Amino acid sequence: MSNTNDRRKTNRGQGMKAEDTFPENWKEIMIDCGKRGKNQTEIFIKLNIHHSTHYEIMERNEEYKHTFEEYLQHCEQWWYDKAHEAVVDGKSKYFNQNLWSMIMRNKFKSSWKDEKQLDVSTMGEKLTSVDPIKIEVIRRTMED
Numbered sequence: 001m002s003n004t005n006d007r008r009k010t011n012r013g014q015g016m017k018a019e020d021t022f023p024e025n026w027k028e029i030m031i032d033c034g035k036r037g038k039n040q041t042e043i044f045i046k047l048n049i050h051h052s053t054h055y056e057i058m059e060r061n062e063e064y065k066h067t068f069e070e071y072l073q074h075c076e077q078w079w080y081d082k083a084h085e086a087v088v089d090g091k092s093k094y095f096n097q098n099l100w101s102m103i104m105r106n107k108f109k110s111s112w113k114d115e116k117q118l119d120v121s122t123m124g125e126k127l128t129s130v131d132p133i134k135i136e137v138i139r140r141t142m143e144d
Contacts, residue, residue, distance in 0.1 A: 034074030
C-alpha cells in the first residue's frame with residue numbers, strides 16, 4: 001500500500017525540488033513551530049528535509065525564506081515571553097538565565113549578540129608597525 005508521501009519521495013530525483021514534496025500546509029507547520037518555540041529541526045523533520053536542503057531552499061525560494069523568517073520571529077517571541085513570565089510571576093530564581101541567554105544568542109544571532117566588534121582599518125595599507133604596545137592593545141582587545 002503506497003501513500004502520497006511515498007510517491008513524493010520516489011519522484012524527488014526526477015527533477016522535482018524538495019519544496020514540491022511539502023504538504024499543502026507547510027507554512028502553517030512552520031509558523032506553528034515558531035509559536036511553540038520549537039527548534040528548526042522539528043520543521044525539517046515534518047517537511048522531510050535535511051539542514052543542507054533547508055539552506056538550498058532559502059537561496060532559491062523567496063516564499064520559503066519569508067515564511068522561515070516569520071517562524072523565527074514567532075520563535076524569538078516565545079522564548080522572550082518565557083523570560084518575561086519568569087520575572088513577572090516571581091519565578092526568576094527557577095529560571096536558567098544562562099541557558100536562556102545562550103539559546104537567544106545562538107538561535108537569534110541577528111538580534112541577540114553578546115560580542116564586541118573591533119574595527120581595525122589601515123585604509124588599505126599593509127600593517128607594518130612593529131610597535132609592541134600597539135600590537136598588544138589589539139591582541140588584548142580581540143581576546144576580551
